[in-house]
Amino acid sequence: MDIVTKETFKTKVQKLVEQFSDNEPYYKSSKYKEDELRQEFINPFFKALGWDMDNEQGFAPQYREVIHEDRIEIEGKPKAPDYAFKVGSDRKFFVEAKASSVRVFSEIDPAFQLRRYAWSGQLPVSILTDFEEFSIYDTTIEPKHTDKSSVARVKYIHYKDYIKEADYLWDTFSKEAIWKGSFDKFAKREKKGSQLVDKSFLKEIELWRDLVAKDVASNNNLSIYELNSVVQKFIDRIIFLRIAEDRGVESYETLRSAVKSPDTYSQLLKIFSRADEKYNSSLFDLKKDELSTKIKISDKTLDRILNNLYYPKSPYEFSVIGVDILGSVYEQFLGKVIRLTKGGNAVIEEKPEVKKAGGVYYTPQYIVDYIVKNTVGELVKDKTPKDVAKLKIVDPACGSGSFLIGAYNYLLNWHHKYYVENDVEKNLKAKKLFKDGEGNYFLSTQEKKDILLNNIHGVDIDPQAVEVTKLSLALKMLEGENSETINAQYKLFADRILPDLSTNIKCGNSLIGSDYYSDKQITLLGDEELRKVNAFDWDKEFPLVFRYGGFDAVIGNPPYGAELTQNERNYLSIKYDSTNLDTAVLFMILANKLLKKNGRNSFIIPKAFTYASNWEDIRGILLPEISKIVDCSKVWINVRLEMIIYLLEKGQSLKSYETFRREDNTIAKVGDINKDISNKFGFIINGISSKELKFGLKILSNEKRLNDFVFNQRGAIIQNELSSNGELPVIGGKNIQRYFSNSIVKGYIRKSKEIDDKAYIKTDSILVQRLVAHITNPRPHIKISAITSEFVFPKESLIVDTINQLQNNSEVSSYVLCGIINSKLISWYCYKFIFANAIRTMQFDNPTTSRIPIPEIDVESRLYKDIDTSVKSILELRKSIMQNEQTGVQTKDLSQRLTYLEHTTEENILTLYGFNEEEKREVMTYL
Numbered sequence: 001m002d003i004v005t006k007e008t009f010k011t012k013v014q015k016l017v018e019q020f021s022d023n024e025p026y027y028k029s030s031k032y033k034e035d036e037l038r039q040e041f042i043n044p045f046f047k048a049l050g051w052d053m054d055n056e057q058g059f060a061p062q063y064r065e066v067i068h069e070d071r072i073e074i075e076g077k078p079k080a081p082d083y084a085f086k087v088g089s090d091r092k093f094f095v096e097a098k099a100s101s102v103r104v105f106s107e108i109d110p111a112f113q114l115r116r117y118a119w120s121g122q123l124p125v126s127i128l129t130d131f132e133e134f135s136i137y138d139t140t141i142e143p144k145h146t147d148k149s150s151v152a153r154v155k156y157i158h159y160k161d162y163i164k165e166a167d168y169l170w171d172t173f174s175k176e177a178i179w180k181g182s183f184d185k186f187a188k189r190e191k192k193g194s195q196l197v198d199k200s201f202l203k204e205i206e207l208w209r210d211l212v213a214k215d216v217a218s219n220n221n222l223s224i225y226e227l228n229s230v231v232q233k234f235i236d237r238i239i240f241l242r243i244a245e246d247r248g249v250e251s252y253e254t255l256r257s258a259v260k261s262p263d264t265y266s267q268l269l270k271i272f273s274r275a276d277e278k279y280n281s282s283l284f285d286l287k288k289d290e291l292s293t294k295i296k297i298s299d300k301t302l303d304r305i306l307n308n309l310y311y312p313k314s315p316y317e318f319s320v321i322g323v324d325i326l327g328s329v330y331e332q333f334l335g336k337v338i339r340l341t342k343g344g345n346a347v348i349e350e351k352p353e354v355k356k357a358g359g360v361y362y363t364p365q366y367i368v369d370y371i372v373k374n375t376v377g378e379l380v381k382d383k384t385p386k387d388v389a390k391l392k393i394v395d396p397a398c399g400s401g402s403f404l405i406g407a408y409n410y411l412l413n414w415h416h417k418y419y420v421e422n423d424v425e426k427n428l429k430a431k432k433l434f435k436d437g438e439g440n441y442f443l444s445t446q447e448k449k450d451i452l453l454n455n456i457h458g459v460d461i462d463p464q465a466v467e468v469t470k471l472s473l474a475l476k477m478l479e480g481e482n483s484e485t486i487n488a489q490y491k492l493f494a495d496r497i498l499p500d501l502s503t504n505i506k507c508g509n510s511l512i513g514s515d516y517y518s519d520k521q522i523t524l525l526g527d528e529e530l531r532k533v534n535a536f537d538w539d540k541e542f543p544l545v546f547r548y549g550g551f552d553a554v555i556g557n558p559p560y561g562a563e564l565t566q567n568e569r570n571y572l573s574i575k576y577d578s579t580n581l582d583t584a585v586l587f588m589i590l591a592n593k594l595l596k597k598n599g600r601n602s603f604i605i606p607k608a609f610t611y612a613s614n615w616e617d618i619r620g621i622l623l624p625e626i627s628k629i630v631d632c633s634k635v636w637i638n639v640r641l642e643m644i645i646y647l648l649e650k651g652q653s654l655k656s657y658e659t660f661r662r663e664d665n666t667i668a669k670v671g672d673i674n675k676d677i678s679n680k681f682g683f684i685i686n687g688i689s690s691k692e693l694k695f696g697l698k699i700l701s702n703e704k705r706l707n708d709f710v711f712n713q714r715g716a717i718i719q720n721e722l723s724s725n726g727e728l729p730v731i732g733g734k735n736i737q738r739y740f741s742n743s744i745v746k747g748y749i750r751k752s753k754e755i756d757d758k759a760y761i762k763t764d765s766i767l768v769q770r771l772v773a774h775i776t777n778p779r780p781h782i783k784i785s786a787i788t789s790e791f792v793f794p795k796e797s798l799i800v801d802t803i804n805q806l807q808n809n810s811e812v813s814s815y816v817l818c819g820i821i822n823s824k825l826i827s828w829y830c831y832k833f834i835f836a837n838a839i840r841t842m843q844f845d846n847p848t849t850s851r852i853p854i855p856e857i858d859v860e861s862r863l864y865k866d867i868d869t870s871v872k873s874i875l876e877l878r879k880s881i882m883q884n885e886q887t888g889v890q891t892k893d894l895s896q897r898l899t900y901l902e903h904t905t906e907e908n909i910l911t912l913y914g915f916n917e918e919e920k921r922e923v924m925t926y927l
Contacts, residue, residue, distance in 0.1 A: 112147060
């Protein structure tokens, strides 16, 4: 390929502009066809922007920089955009080309087509052009066929202005701009009213569920479980076939043809039956699913659903809606369930566990990809397809199947690469590959089927989730297929297209086996309890897997914090030998049981695993085999819980692990941590650099702890009747500031014998806000007040549960202890090495103060006296500043003095902890 720069782009575009200008009447006439325009103008234009338009680099089809779509037309409209521009396997933007006779600026239809493609494919920006005109659209806005061509258009360029706009075009759409991230910044800036396709499609299928559920409930006598099942299967079948239509695997409008019959549902059943003969998917097996053949659904309901699934009413272009988008939709969809009222009417409600969790949160694709790469990706290294066929991968809580889709996709790409690079002709003869008319190699349908059956396994307690996972895997297998390839494969193998996944994807309770009933009389248990428990025996359900030692990889995002009955808690505590019955912990123990030796387990789980005291046992079990920890912080904006990813290699005794930190949607390595060092801190260190670790170890080397000097007592919650005339004033956590406590009364409480002595403020104590907010990351500060005797509180004041009182029981001055606790050094240490980089609120109870190192302090030393004096001065200055601010007196001089004293105190405390001058300069950059 030629070397391209912004200057060469300008030169080449200038020539294209001159050529078009010299013959403009001809190029704009109906004689000049679109294919000619693409070859003479559009391809050279984007080639000048650095794109490999003709795949001169020889990349495999899925990794080409530019995909030229087939010109298959449906209803006179192309089924896919002309060009997809990619980086690796990720599409960045579409370009839809038109003949120059088309009026790009004003015609409605071309703009709607482009926006429909790009919006369905979740691309933020795309281009419509006939070279004469160049329109850029914000494609995050849902398209409507009634929209004018100007709707969502962010920029329009006439070809005569290309040179004037050359810098803009290069800086936005050149390959160099994509690699540098300029395009992503542009796309983010141009979003003006986004309506993501997954949210829109979720509303669409939720409407289907509502319509069909109410219709079926009113016309058929079904149980709640039968109703949920038939409605889910109906929706799954419609989605599968509609996607197959737009991909060219099924004839276009197959579904809508049923509407022409007076009994639409009976015609749909015929279509489903034909699909079963063609695909062999349990999705369409009407012999097993007799219930679907016995129900009735009104023509009115079906007509409303089916007629809105097609151009131009539908904004969706199903050929470009990825399986990952569909998975995100279904994850939300499965968060609700159909209920029947006493009157037999169907209503849609959120599942109780979803309501408790505040919604359903789909695992981001970059996390799925990371986990798959570090498990499946490592397992296939240096292996042959024959070896890889033996690998068994499972997600024990598969949900809508996102991790299994990720694993399957990785294996498809790996096999394709292997077969093309290792005796391609032999693999063609062996029917591992087939070759299209343009010389491109693809995996055969049979090979994709074999990979799916050999490698991919999943379990979920929700039967609907299991069906969705099967659907998603089937659709993934059909990606890239069309009627021509399907028919060719059918002739080759004389077999139906899809595999039966019932032996791979199963429904059951991964955590509870049939031994749950060993002390119970099953005949006395109701259907509801049996259905809820849904016991599952791994060795019986996957006998071949366990005959060879277990699974090679266990991956996923296991549920955490699920509600358990007392019977379940009793059973699980014994089976998993754990006092912590958080379901995430139980799945981690289960994963280790399911793995064969040298197998790999990677989950995304709550960050509490790395530091919380109630997760200590599971840390002790898993840490020896852990090779990687990723600090993901907050993955979901609306979820307060922080998350981590761990990678475990069973049977390994690893001395260290790699630590990583998530930054936006990328995961970057921070360093390597020796496990002996991690154990010294009492938690799994993560997201900490080697230099930070060096400073942390220096602080930790001081053997005494804060609890050796103080008695940490949480304020009592007084359970007495409140009264505005009560005798005892109460102060709360908001009274506490750094080096300062105000005496604002929170409320009053009646004096009572039940008031514990610990509730009163003690002289010479240090008051601490119990809930320590770390929202100020990366420079957090623990909210500590000064010594109580320095402030005037109402007589016999009480403190409440939001305050901790540190009562000094040592010879060390409370002022010195207050200075140490208030120092930026200790705030930083707590944040990094006690709270493990947590950005949510933590507690300053005994488990925290028992881990804060305090150096040996010589109370006769000059350093000790300097700290004592400066802290007293800081306290006085804080009081003076507060008083002056209340009376409107200028406090600038006092504030400057306060800043100086705090800096001096910080320096002295660093000296107290043994930092030399060079180390002080280094560590101050972190504080």
